[in-house]
Amino acid sequence: IHLGQNKNLRQLIYGRRESKLTSSTDDVQGSSEDEESDEGEFFKPKGEGIKSVREDFDGDNVNNDDCSKFLNHADVKNWIEEEKYESIRDRFVTGDWSKAGRSGQDSD
Amino acid sequence: MGKTEYKRLKGSQSFRLRLLLSTLTSIPVLIEDIRADDTWPGLRSHEISFLRLLETITDGCHVEINETGTKLKYKPGVVMGGKNLVHDCGLNRAIGYFLEPLLVLGLFGKKPLSIRLKGITNDLKDPSVDTFRLTTLPILKCFDVQEGLDLKIESRGAAPNGGGEVLLSVPIVRDGLKAVMWKDVGMVKRIRGVTFSTRVSVQFENAMRHAARGIFNRLLPDVHIFTDHKAGALSGKSPGYGISLVAETTSGCYLSADTAVSYGQRVEEGAFNDEENNELTPPEEVGEHIASLLLGEIEQGGVVDSTHQGLLFLLCALCPEDVSKVRVGKLSPYGIETLRQIKEFLGIEFAFKPDPSNGTVILICIGSGMKNFARKMS
Known part of the structure; x- marks a missing residue:
């Protein structure tokens, strides 16, 4: 349906960080002048680091929690309702095999 | 000795993944601004513990941390593996936090890895040791990991005081992993x-x-x-x-x-909490x-769940220079972070092919051709 979706996803994941990534390999040995330039930031307001936290998806907060377990389960559905559990019936061997077969195949 | 070129990174994000990829690619890293603005700045005890674990299973790695713990220099060594190793995972994060990178590192070691991990076996935040046994190990087997992959749960330990023990065995891959065509979710x-x-x-x-x-x-x-x-x-x-x-x-x-x-x-280090609100x-x-x-x-509708997306992408990227195709559901934040770190260290970008018929995405990549270097150096 969305022709541009492919590109969007790519951009979302790699796009914005392009410039940051390419310049990340530096020589550290001669980094003393680097340290000095930090001084200007000494009085940086405390909230500044947090300001860049936009969406979770963005992952722009450099101190994001390192956690693989998927914890964002805000939208847990009520699977007790018949309408809900019937909607995934065909993902089970008890469902319609021909339907499941189709969705499992890839078009290419 | 020539001077070392460090890859410069910022913050505590993707800590395990960065050190894992640094080790596999032999690229030294310098991580700055680790929680620099926090009330309790610097590395957490589980991160220090993970560094110790890296020291345990590798040879010749060098770790340097500044006084506040906000800056880390890590020069990777060679993954040795070995038998009868022991590591205390501490109580800040569960054993699952350590298992995931350890599984991948172990595959590229000089010798098969067999290590006893002590700590919390099941908690809210990290995949449980049962999930590793029931789900993670079978996923690894899809990439042609040979016999010898095993996780024994010897005793349990819940938070906050742990006391659990597991025994992990990881075989080495001789000629690298095998690329996968994994698009059929099945029923x-x-x-x-x-x-x-x-x-x-x-x-x-x-x-x-x-x-x-x-x-x-x-x-x-x-x-x-x-x-x-x-x-x-x-x-x-x-x-x-x-x-x-x-x-x-x-x-x-x-x-x-x-x-x-x-x-x-x-609770996060630095904050103290009495056991007051213990409504379970x-x-x-x-x-x-x-x-x-x-x-x-x-x-x-993915071939793995949201939690295992990161591992799946990582394994695809570490494959020989063949095409891997995998189908996943909605990309998880950790999965996305993994894709970014893969690009950072291995220079590999995945291609995305959304499948509008069921809301899944097919990810395509060409492996980095990662070999087991440790094994070859002898």
């Missing part, structure tokens, strides 16, 4: 799982099992959830209970969901909740 043919309880009545397990089964019953008859009630020394130091489930499909996919409940949730989720609710999460993962 769920059975659901398995295990509950645990430590220092509480086994009735908690029965209640969780019963509630979880209640959710699955109308969809599938083949549901078996086993109990693992530990007593005495094998039950660790804290009372707790929890459940880990796996859905297996006709095409060999494994989808997981797990959680654990215990008194005294661990009742076991019926825990069982129902995890069963619902599993159905949510099944609905997504």
